[in-house]
Amino acid sequence: MIGLIDCNNFYASCERVFNPKLEGKPIGILSNNDGCVIARSNELKPLVAMGMPAYQIPPHIQKKITLLSSNYELYGDMSQRVFDTVRHYTADIELYSIDEAFIHLNGFSHVLSHCQNLKAIVKRDTGIPVSIGIATTRTLAKLANHIAKKHPIHQGVYCFPTDQEEKITILKQFSVADIWGVGWRITQRLKELGIHTAWDLHQANLKQIRQSFSVVLERTILELRGMNCIELDDLHTAKKNIMTSRSFGHLTNDLFDIQEAIRVHASRGAEKLRKQKSVANAVLVFLKTNRFRPELVQYNPSIVVPLLSASDDSRLIIHAAQKGLRSIYKPGFLFMKSGVMLLDLKTKDNYCQSDLFTAETSATEKHKSEQLMKTMDDINQKMGKNTIHLGGIRQTAAWQIKRERLSQRYTTRWDELPFVK
DNA sequence: TGGGCACCT
DNA sequence: AGGTGCC
Secondary structure (H helix, E strand, O other): OEEEEEEOOHHHHHHHHHOHHHOOOOEEEEOHHHOEEEEEOOOOOOOOOOOOEHHHOOHHHHOOOEEEOOOHHHHHHHHHHHHHHHHHHOOOEEEEEOOEEEEEOOOOOOHHHHHHHHHHHHHHHHOOOEEEEEEOOHHHHHHHHHHHHHOHHHOOEEEOOOOHHHHHHHHHHOEHHHOOOOOHHHHHHHHHOOOOEHHHHHOOOHHHHHHHOOHHHHHHHHHHOOOOOOOOOOOOOOOOOEEEEEEEEEEEOOHHHHHHHHHHHHHHHHHHHHHOOEEEEEEEEEEEEOOOOOOOOOOOOEEEEEEEEEEOOHHHHHHHHHHHHHHHOOOOOOEEEEEEEEEOOEEOOOOOOOOOOOOOOOHHHHHHHHHHHHHHHHHHHHHOOOOOOOOOOOOOOOOOOOOOOOOOOOOOOHHHOOOOO
């Protein structure tokens, strides 16, 4: 059996752990740049649609709700606490996202009561409420989790029935849109084929689905039928691309500002690269103007800058990124967003494809580069992000993202610990 | 008016 | 390269 543990209204719940006054109140968490509502407490759900831009929320509603900037440092740390707790009781766990994990329950004799205990323990030890869905496949466990969340009678833990008649009854109650892997677009196309419910999809013709859609949707059907065929990539498998990008706090055409932002993105990308022990062969830089302002001239350039030889050295990656930026930047546009992608990644182990033109970088140079990068990473790990960085970064610069309603980083910063009277 | 991936065609 | 999915 497989269980899906999903934290309830995760970001809102994290905020409430440290600010209990928010309990029972309608609260929402905003995306980066305080843009859209990306998480809502149950009380907020009837008032504000998911993904709604904050500025579109009518003033009379704004008045009675609490909106907070997203505090990923807090949510990331709370996520670790939740899943460390889970792992202690259920060792075989696959982390899936910041607020979800699958657990393997084979070998447990009382699966339902084990999960009920687990839910209570997580709440007791971390303050975070979770729901658990149990079934034979990940796709069915996701559906079971919907039921656990929606119907209070199950008290947050629900096991998908094994009885065929009961299974049919339940699948008939779900729309295909509720199924993991079926989004808005595929829902529309299925509708045209007369496939509306999860049961309809369960009964659909495999060959036809594979032909008209994809092998992905075919696998979803098999999972509905009880055959396990969706594996998650291990969270430790190296990424094939690494992208770092952000919107600016304000539209800008200032090259100095944009250079600073690109430096931050390039260094952050290089850090991620080193963490997964890869090297990049090329760096892509892009700029975007604001597509929501059609009256402004649009310009969305990007350029790929090859590296002479594959590298994970922040200095080389920043240099390439700055070079790319200079070649695409034009002063006459108001830019909204910039970003850096690291491309053509290879594992670092034994990767020493040297180029023809620079006499192969000497072993001492390589060693020095590694020492320097390791020292920087260690310092930033120990003392906090950006303690040491290359080139100036003005923390209060206008290009920095807007986070006007940020709560404290209660669990990761000594100077932001919660205060107890 | 988010960011960061992956996979498929 | 573009579309779709996930959170």
